[in-house]
Amino acid sequence: MDKNAEQSKQVFDSSDSGRNSRPLPFAQHVTFDGPFHLECGGRLPSVTVAYETFGKLNAQADNAVLICHAISGDSHVARHHEDDDPGWWDIAVGPGKSIDTDRYFVICPNVLGGCRGTTGPISINPETGQPYGPDFPLITIDDIVNLQRRLVDHLGIVKLRAVVGGSLGGQMALDWATRYPDRMAGTAAIATSPRLTSQALAFDVVGRNAILQDPDYLGGRYYGQWPGPRVGLAIARMLGHITYLSREAMMQKFDSDRLRPREVATQFETKFSVGSYLAYQGDRFGERFDANSYVTLSMAMDLFDLGGTPETLQQSLQVTQCDWLVVSYTSDWLFPPFQSQMIVDALLACNKRVSYCNVESSCGHDAFLLPDELASYGTLISGFLANLDGVSQENPLPDSTPKPTSIFHDPHRLDYSSIAELIPEGSSVLDLGCGNGGLLSLLRDRGQGRLVGIELDEQCVVNCVRCGLNVVQADLNEGLSSYADGQFDLVVLSQTLQTVIDVKTVISEMLRVGRRAIVSFPNLGYYKLRSELAEHGRAPLVALGGGTRWYDTHNVRFLTLADFDEFCREQGITIHKHVCLDTETNRRITDDPNRNADLAIVVISR
């Protein structure tokens, strides 16, 4: 079995291993008496929560991080000591890890409706002395979160540092922020969605059909009746596993030995290696998970709906007060990146503080549980948590390597200070192509208003988040549709215009979103560039170098200051100011700038 399969096995076995029906040794329990009323009208006479904690609550009680688990998870998110069973997110939670239990007091409760200690269908109904079974009421994510909130109250925590969750747990995190907006400084929503796609919903429907139509389901009263709906639950779990992996990950795992299945004792088909994997996963799940819990929790997931349109999503998220970190994974097709982008777009439209990264990964939905991309998403989480107190601990990394978009000798962004001078203090600024956040940091140090960066490069996004800057990973060529008209005082495009394919749309969007825009770009009219072509017959950009040549530069648009001015005239764009620089000597140029300046900075508006 290859490395990835091993990893996955480990991940999925981590919450299975050995302790299937044993109580979790570190779980604490608290019972809330009196009826617990549910969103859909049901009630539970009392509720018990099983939870584990890690690290210490500080004296101010402001270092608590709540972690919400996914559908088959439990309270055992990490090991408590070296000999303890690993937790389901051991790679991310522990001393010195992304969620650092030396700094934070981590709380992880088993969810309502689950089967690992918190009240669920398998629990005894105190009013009947029998397990609830099919009589367990319909619950929603709201109900799950409501119970978590009672636990947080019980622990004496008024405001959480953050709520963190992936997948179904991410939906809980979203729900927390909308239901209890003053109860957390930050929310990290990972590999999740405002509501399932119809495709993801369809898989859940088929899984439930398989369980409910299993003759051994016995209408849900199968406790003590061997074997219970093991076949139906296994079918549902097999489907789950297909959707947790990407096609690429499945190819890596199974393509080379397609017809050499692992030997597993099972009633299911094992002709193909992928079949033996599914059979194994299906069988194991039946040993440790309760079918009624699966039906209950998958239905709660399916009913979760923060909105399917930008408008409805904005309505839902408008009330939130926290800082946000949203993370998706490129190959996740169960909670696909576009849904995270919808969340981010809605938050941006509501002027919320949000950072977003679509982490490059071939691991599919499972990526958030696997070590492969931990360097990115783990750093995003730790950086996000570290900056929630509002004091950035990190200075931005310099743009120390020549930016591929620069044609200039000096790799340092000489135009930053010139641009900053053009921005009135207190202005809100959107910086397009913000890199490692050099300009944004400069503005923040000046005490600017709302600052947001957009950047395509994943590592730059991670670097910005570490510095406490709000940055959203996006491709400028796809527009700024998530922003409202006039949402920012200024939109800046610093030395990025020449790499933009769809110039007209980007400029037009800048002028829609910003009351003014600042564009800086290399001026092809600079006399040294002119003479390179005129006298030497060479593509001008080769001359001044910056390490790139005509055949490998990231620049795809070549324009002079005069070209840009004409463009503005034609498009009805008002030019308020030119700042023209000779960056070799760092001088402002006023005499024939189209000939004497190598860098143009232009302030425009519609």
Place this chain on the structure above:
Amino acid sequence: MDKNAEQSKQVFDSSDSGRNSRPLPFAQHVTFDGPFHLECGGRLPSVTVAYETFGKLNAQADNAVLICHAISGDSHVARHHEDDDPGWWDIAVGPGKSIDTDRYFVICPNVLGGCRGTTGPISINPETGQPYGPDFPLITIDDIVNLQRRLVDHLGIVKLRAVVGGSLGGQMALDWATRYPDRMAGTAAIATSPRLTSQALAFDVVGRNAILQDPDYLGGRYYGQWPGPRVGLAIARMLGHITYLSREAMMQKFDSDRLRPREVATQFETKFSVGSYLAYQGDRFGERFDANSYVTLSMAMDLFDLGGTPETLQQSLQVTQCDWLVVSYTSDWLFPPFQSQMIVDALLACNKRVSYCNVESSCGHDAFLLPDELASYGTLISGFLANLDGVSQENPLPDSTPKPTSIFHDPHRLDYSSIAELIPEGSSVLDLGCGNGGLLSLLRDRGQGRLVGIELDEQCVVNCVRCGLNVVQADLNEGLSSYADGQFDLVVLSQTLQTVIDVKTVISEMLRVGRRAIVSFPNLGYYKLRSELAEHGRAPLVALGGGTRWYDTHNVRFLTLADFDEFCREQGITIHKHVCLDTETNRRITDDPNRNADLAIVVISR
């Protein structure tokens, strides 16, 4: 129900509608006696084929087109008269349609192992007088095709015009070409794959598990035992339907009325609209399809394996002799486009004649059955069939609108004739960015050797296929890895270099695949362009126009002839010849071409 849902309903109902257990009225039957030996060792005492034919076999018996159906299809591919039930591919097959029954004699047999007239598990075993049921032997695509071949023999057809199939039917088409290479002029493999991805395989495994573990399956001896494995078969079919649709298509169908299901009488969950759709499809399938057939055919599909690597695929396809058309659909995730590209790559590596198009579609795997993209894939099929006699009926469309890659006044590709003159007669030529095939047609008219075009634009690909040119849809920036070293005498990149992002890789690949390469590009050193920048301070490309400006040109690379020469020197590339043109006056330039020519044509080799 929206338009797409209607369409889909129609498609899936077309083979269901009303005639569920009735014999197909136009099906003919032929029985072959004597044992029919199967690839995996089994045997059938005799086999019957149910098939339908459309149109007339001509006197030469060379106009027969065999159509292979997908897993749940049957022989009724099209209606026989106006009042007849529509066939499963009525949109594509009939008088004047893509597969024109006025021109071709169309044969569509029900497949071996099916349940619509051809011998399958539901048929009576003559040796026992009982249905085969679970005793029906394991069959493969080879066995299915072997029986089809006997039918073709029986009909007196030595050589088919073409074998056409989509999905499982596409695998049959692939198998035909490899098993009986001299029996067809052409093969059209649509929305198919050389072997299933592990992901697609996984869905089949889960489907079979659901059927075989259904207690009503009764070990496969459920005939006459109500209800049979209806639940398991429905679960399998629900999964099938999820995989036939793309995520986008599901969103279009179900997102707007997510919680407003259609009213259907069913035992399955109908809380969500997508659930009611799946319940309906699952139930209907059980009424018309035999579970043992589904298990038999899905296993045959899963066992099909032409190779999972370029090498093994080439070994499989090396023996084929026909012309090829390969079509995939961008949103098909069950038989994803990369698998069609693997087939095409292997065919190209074997010097087979192949055209390929990855049709833009949001319809998923179903796209090949739906009218949405018929204008593309239908025209590809009809053009492919029409040109299989080796005589092109169509002249290429002129590049009448200015190509976005051209900066020149004259939209006609003046360099074609100059390039053609540089190519020795009989040479094999690969034309990168071939457009509507202008250069390739010119070369074909001169009696050139093997000619292949590569083009990104779908409509251009369709136009080329209509003219009988072999063209492969691909992005040059992704390289030419499917071609062997020195596979072509000449590789041509005509006025496309300036739109290529990764110049170094493309040139290097050209020189690997071709013994020589010809590159033509606009020369930025042309005196009018120089003066535009030097004297007027304007981006030179604005001046000469061609309808594009600095901000909307498709050109992203700007170079002079001198730049290109230096590039060649640095890369160790030998320059054999320059042909430099002033395209305004259509003159050859020998005096200072870097100043006086606006178009450079360079012959190079490694």
